[in-house]
Amino acid sequence: MNEHIILILDNKLKIKYVDQLLPKLRIDHVDFVNELESDFIGFYDWLRESADVIKGVRLVPFDFAEEALTQIPNRPYMQKLHDYGLELYFTDEANYIEQISCDQDIGRTKLYKAGASDYAIGFDIKNLSFDELRLLDDLITKENG
Amino acid sequence: MDNPIRYIDEFGLDTGKVKPAPKPIVLKEVKVTATKAKKKSDVDPVGTNLFHHAYKPAPWNHDDCHCPVLDQAMILAVIIATDGLGDFLEGAAADESLEGLTTEELNAKISDSQRDLLRDWFKDIKNGADPENVPEGLTKETLKVYEQVAKNAINAGKDARLGVQAQRLKYIEKAIKVIKK
Numbered sequence: 001m002n003e004h005i006i007l008i009l010d011n012k013l014k015i016k017y018v019d020q021l022l023p024k025l026r027i028d029h030v031d032f033v034n035e036l037e038s039d040f041i042g043f044y045d046w047l048r049e050s051a052d053v054i055k056g057v058r059l060v061p062f063d064f065a066e067e068a069l070t071q072i073p074n075r076p077y078m079q080k081l082h083d084y085g086l087e088l089y090f091t092d093e094a095n096y097i098e099q100i101s102c103d104q105d106i107g108r109t110k111l112y113k114a115g116a117s118d119y120a121i122g123f124d125i126k127n128l129s130f131d132e133l134r135l136l137d138d139l140i141t142k143e144n145g
Numbered sequence: 146m147d148n149p150i151r152y153i154d155e156f157g158l159d160t161g162k163v164k165p166a167p168k169p170i171v172l173k174e175v176k177v178t179a180t181k182a183k184k185k186s187d188v189d190p191v192g193t194n195l196f197h198h199a200y201k202p203a204p205w206n207h208d209d210c211h212c213p214v215l216d217q218a219m220i221l222a223v224i225i226a227t228d229g230l231g232d233f234l235e236g237a238a239a240d241e242s243l244e245g246l247t248t249e250e251l252n253a254k255i256s257d258s259q260r261d262l263l264r265d266w267f268k269d270i271k272n273g274a275d276p277e278n279v280p281e282g283l284t285k286e287t288l289k290v291y292e293q294v295a296k297n298a299i300n301a302g303k304d305a306r307l308g309v310q311a312q313r314l315k316y317i318e319k320a321i322k323v324i325k326k
Contacts, residue, residue: 062249083302
């Protein structure tokens with residue numbers, strides 16, 4: 001069972017499963033290296049459009065991760081928040097309901113970098129419900145063709 | 146000639162009258178019970194809320210003791226006069242040591258297994274569980290460290306949107322009392 005996803009912050013968002021958030025990851029022939037030592041860089045919320053339907057994720061970084069996150073280039077599926085938070089939307093319609101999107105999960109989160117400006121962020125998905133995982137899996141399968 | 150003055154024993158001095166013997170005193174055993182008075186508010190204008198400080202001492206060197214009457218030296222004196230001194234000193238020392246740490250250092254103090262327990266506990270509470278149902282193995286030390294992480298997030302303005310960390314502080318306060326027992 002996959003316990004983590006990694007979001008590759010390319011021009012188009014790519015979502016992949018990974019077993020572990022190791023310090024180095026090779027994804028689609030690209031070598032990503034951890035940008036920060038920590039594997040707990042902030043709280044995160046799954047952005048839900050309705051019960052079980054996840055449309056994105058919001059990372060609320062700790063102070064030590066703020067600077068690194070500001071280096072990530074802006075992308076169309078991304079919104080940088082005033083408190084250094086970062087919202088990443090999995091679909092074009094990025095509507096979500098705040099009241100059901102307040103996990104503040106404390107699972108593993110890791111920031112990676114490849115080359116000069118390619119970034120990826122890994123998230124622990126163990127706390128998602130079965131239905132949430134199933135729908136997320138449908139999305140990932142569709143995205144990856 | 147008869148005496149016109151009537152005899153009246155006004156002060157009961159006539160020993161010729163026999164008074165009834167007093168009933169013997171019988172001691173009865175009674176059960177004394179007490180209930181905790183409901184706290185009406187945090188305001189204690191006459192300083193009667195000493196037990197608040199005795200049982201749950203506010204850190205004497207912090208600003209968050211709102212007692213309007215007792216100053217910090219008096220609070221310390223009350224704590225010393227009670228059995229709470231050991232816990233007080235231990236708690237104050239732990240709080241002091243955690244406050245000086247960065248968030249990264251605090252995170253490093255929480256092991257993966259403790260973080261998983263903490264995570265499960267938060268998830269259970271979100272699903273309706275009682276916060277006092279603390280998972281077996283989750284330690285008071287971990288709760289104290291997380292408490293500081295949450296406080297840092299709140300102080301940095303990162304909890305303003307959701308208020309989740311502020312709510313977790315309340316859960317932690319309850320849980321620490323349970324673990325202490």
